[in-house]
Amino acid sequence: MAVWSEKTRGEREVRRGGVWWPDQGGGPPEDLPPIDVVIPALNEEESIALVLEALPREWVRRVVVVDNGSEDATADVARAGGATVVREERRGYGSACLRGLEELSTDPPSIVVFVDADFSDFPEELPRVVAPIVNDGVELVIGSRILGESEPGALLPQALFGNRLACALMRWMYGYRFSDLGPFRAIDWSALKRLQMEDRDFGWTVEMQIKAARRGLSAVEVPVSYRRRVGVSKITGTLRGTVLAGYKILYTLAAQYVQDRSTEGIGES
Secondary structure, three states: OOOOOOOOHHHOOOOEEEEOOOOOOOOOOOOOOOEEEEEEEOOOOOOHHHHHHHOOHHHOOEEEEEEOOOOOOHHHHHHHOOOEEEEOOOOOHHHHHHHHHHHHOOOOOOEEEEOOOOOOEOHHHHHHHHHHHHHHOOOEEEEEOOOOOEOOOOOOHHHHHHHHHHHHHHHHHHOOEOOOOOOOEEEEHHHHHHHOOOOOOOOHHHHHHHHHHHOOOOEEEEEOOEOOOOOOOOOOOOHHHHHHHHHHHHHHHHHHHHHHHHHHHHHHO
16 A cells, blocks of 8 residues: 655646545555544444444544433443543534534545444445545545445435435536535545535535535545345334435535525626
């Protein structure tokens, strides 16, 4: 594996999505940059220990589990697994992610990895997800469940449809080729700060990708594996969650696009 090199923004080749096929890998390079992991969690006491055990710790400096108001022993299990645990009372996936980033900001990493707490992702594939940043200076990497191997029934039809529609709209709007809005992702810290993330619920993942496209970040996808989660999904596992998530994704896409068009209009007047 190539060694890490700090490339300036101007030196980076801008990749507008597309697939980055990983090497077989190996151990981390000697000068691996600091990599921190953020795991949003809500009532995941049955799965969080599995996630923490599967993370390749030789690649990771720090793991922050954000307890998003759990009513079970999620926080205690996460602490026992060696994670730093912080609490975020305001419910929402984005709220938990923002709280995790706030915790990291006191000693920022070079790369942030987001992974779900339900053990649907394969945390051991983290080296694959960070490799385009470490090796090639890419700024955003999306772990694509569509391109990887998914267990039957892991990706529900409503999730597949929503992903395809959102990704098709992003390609039409900005020319970035994504296949998934997968939660398993990595991003360069300085690039993440430029995105000025705001969404506090279902729109977090699509907000990151569309803002990356708007700002011309270098972004790619890597294939990742996916399995049926432990427990019931808070989003696609319920009708209400599915409807709200779908609405928020489309709303976020439309709002960002309208904002761009309005800015163009001001510049042209």
